[in-house]
Amino acid sequence: MTKTAERRSAEEPAVHPVPAPLPAGGRGRRRLLDQARAYAFLLGGLLCFALFSWYPAIRAVVIAFQKYTPGSSPEWVGTANFTRVLHDPEFMAAWRNTLTFTLLALLIGFAVPFVLALVLNELRHARAFFRVVVYLPVMIPPVVSALLWKWFYDPGAGLANEALRFAHLPTSNWSNGTDTALVSLVIVATWANLGGTVLIYLAALQSIPGELYEAAELDGAHLLQRIRHVTIPQTRFVILMLMLLQIIATMQVFTEPFVITGGGPENATVTVLYLIYKYAFLYNDFGGACALSVMLLVLLGAFSAVYLRLTRSEGDA
Numbered sequence: 244m245t246k247t248a249e250r251r252s253a254e255e256p257a258v259h260p261v262p263a264p265l266p267a268g269g270r271g272r273r274r275l276l277d278q279a280r281a282y283a284f285l286l287g288g289l290l291c292f293a294l295f296s297w298y299p300a301i302r303a304v305v306i307a308f309q310k311y312t313p314g315s316s317p318e319w320v321g322t323a324n325f326t327r328v329l330h331d332p333e334f335m336a337a338w339r340n341t342l343t344f345t346l347l348a349l350l351i352g353f354a355v356p357f358v359l360a361l362v363l364n365e366l367r368h369a370r371a372f373f374r375v376v377v378y379l380p381v382m383i384p385p386v387v388s389a390l391l392w393k394w395f396y397d398p399g400a401g402l403a404n405e406a407l408r409f410a411h412l413p414t415s416n417w418s419n420g421t422d423t424a425l426v427s428l429v430i431v432a433t434w435a436n437l438g439g440t441v442l443i444y445l446a447a448l449q450s451i452p453g454e455l456y457e458a459a460e461l462d463g464a465h466l467l468q469r470i471r472h473v474t475i476p477q478t479r480f481v482i483l484m485l486m487l488l489q490i491i492a493t494m495q496v497f498t499e500p501f502v503i504t505g506g507g508p509e510n511a512t513v514t515v516l517y518l519i520y521k522y523a524f525l526y527n528d529f530g531g532a533c534a535l536s537v538m539l540l541v542l543l544g545a546f547s548a549v550y551l552r553l554t555r556s557e558g559d560a
Contacts, residue, residue: 300540307533324534328522334535336510337518341494344425344432344514348493352433352440353486359437360444361470374445378438385435389502392431393418396503418504421511428499428512436492440485447481448474480553487550491543515539 309317395402396417404414418427459469497516506513522532
């Protein structure tokens, strides 16, 4: 072979044999195997979800209509558990405290993250640093956070009263006072869940087109007018979604009253979820605990239905 022919053969790309197409039956079997493999991976997750979520929920609904204590056979009692729970003096106190906690959380814990997100969005330097600082409380385990605040609220040597004494201001009973305990827990919950909400708001703010703010400035709108007429309308869907999610979350508050106040003083911080705990593990009345759980499930299910409806409507739009 001459050098010219060798050079031409080296420059030509290698030709690989094209595999013969699979017959129709072979393609069907391969597709069936791929689907079976996918469903096999999915089956493990579904089994875990059914075992640890669906089964306990269904079992709780059944026990709500039974007289059930561990070690004894259940006895069907109909709606007797609901009647007994409704006549419990702690029932109204628990629902009143839960609804008050939710309202205070919306007034305090809903506005503060939005304002912080506005401030972070306007920063030009050290923005990443302050995002990390704001998100740090979320990374602290809830029980550890509650224990820190319990020490902070200590009426004797707690940091809160020490700071008030240093500023020559009157001290407070904080979590030990019947009139201040619930507000103290709201502050704890707001601080602990602040970071995630701020980052969601910040993402929504950064998605607003800058041309809208420029047009508002040309029209002579000051800062508050730009927030009212541009920022809030452009983020109203995110605000509404977070409001619904916050209502659902705050109505399930348990860690703060359990760790910091123990439901006291004088049942001032007993919530519905804490009362469920008391029925199950202090009174050994699982029927009453499940009856309360079903009531809470119905209420939260209504808020969840509204949330899903709104998100579906926004997706269709």
